[in-house]
Amino acid sequence: MLSLTPVMLRGDCCIPQKALFLADVPDGIYRVTVLAGDKLADTCTVIRTGAGKFVLEPLVVPEGQYVWESFILRVSGGQLKLSFSGAAPRINAVEIQPDHEALVLYLAGDSTVTDQGEDGYPYAGWGQLLPLVFKPGVAVDNRALSGRSSKSFIGEGHLQAIAADLRPRDYLFIQFGHNDSKNDEARHTEPFTTYKEYLGQMVSAAREAGAYPVLITPMQRRWFDREGAIIDSHGDYLTAMRELAAEGTVPLIDLEAKSRRLFETYGPEGCKELFMWSYPGEFLKHPAGVQDNTHFQILGARLLSQLVAEGIREAGLSDLVIHLRQGD
Incomplete structure (x- = not known):
């Protein structure tokens, strides 16, 4: 200094x-x-x-x-x-x-969570905005990667890398599901068998290090029916994660339910402000425009990060709650 x-x-x-x-x-x-x-x-x-x-x-x-x-x-x-x-x-x-006192909150997930580069502005994952909900005292280490499922994240060695860094009292937030239903061998899992098994490996890795695992259901996509209600795009993967949380006494942040309410409040057209929707020429990095019902602009990612903060309070994660900024 x-x-x-x-x-x-x-x-x-x-x-x-x-x-x-x-x-x-x-x-x-x-x-x-x-x-x-x-x-x-x-x-x-x-x-x-x-x-x-x-x-x-x-x-x-x-x-x-x-x-x-x-x-x-x-x-x-x-x-x-x-x-x-x-x-x-x-x-x-x-x-x-x-800083020898700060906690580290690790994130394991996919493109809806990861830090998107500035070259894709305004594309953002909710983990990219999560540091804004915390006062000094928590470091957010976002290990989420685009395109990964629970299976491929472990298969590529990313869980092992996190496990090597985890310390007692750190946190591991886990959100997968968007890519687990893909048909390719590297990523596909079955909800009530392999999906739960891979999530369980992540939970065990955290607990073996003395850290705290937290499961997060994947948020919904911008898929609406004619009445303006969200059409579920995750099916049994949601049920399987909720079952695993209950069976293993793992804290759960139900981002699926929270995102459903948020998106239905904004409605089919209003939600375009949250997702990567843009007109040709609106954003320099996307000159042809974008129509993406899965990924988020900065505003959408920020609102989802605030829903995660809400879930932290509801789950009673006291070591994190004391570091949340007022209003988040």
Whole structure:
């Protein structure tokens, strides 16, 4: 930590539009604190880490004012990476300190959970927005990967990699189901046999490490009937996960039920604001437009992350509840 006075830190601000900050640090858990603001102008700074994970709400600071904000990251690969954007970004200082008290919340899942790269903007998974629901004290390590089922995630060694990093009192959130019904051999599972078996392996890996597993039912797709009700797209996979949670006394966040209510509130047309629907030319990265009823824009991913936070409270996950931001 640099021994600098606040006045010295405010003397020269960085204007890092689309800039990257890279720091070589040992693998571990860190508290990152930034100083944002400008003496002469209003500022708005968006900070992301890794492939595009949001770590803070946009830092909107009036002219002549400054704000310190902190967040927790788990660094792997020996390098901490931050990117800065926003309408008028200003960063005056970055402080990086090891944090030996913070919990790590690992995510295992598919494309609806994973961190989507900035090159696909506004495409986002709910795990990408989940850090925003937490105060400093929890690091979200999103290991979800596009296209994976419970079977292929384990078969490719991703559960083994998570198990090697899990510590007592960490959490492993598990959401699969979108790809388990695929017909290819690498991914297909049967709801009441292999699907439950692979989910059970993930639950066991967490418990063997002294960590806490949490099952999350997969959210629904944007499939509506003529009356504006959601058409279920997961069938027995939902029943199987709920059975496993009850049989193994595993906390369950029923994101399927929560997403159904959310989508039906928005309706068939309103839901396009949540899913990756766009007109030709609306988004630079998708010039031809998109009509995707499974994946989410940032708004949809953010609302789903808030539903997960709601589920954390309902499940009584006390170590996480105490770190939730007010309102999430």
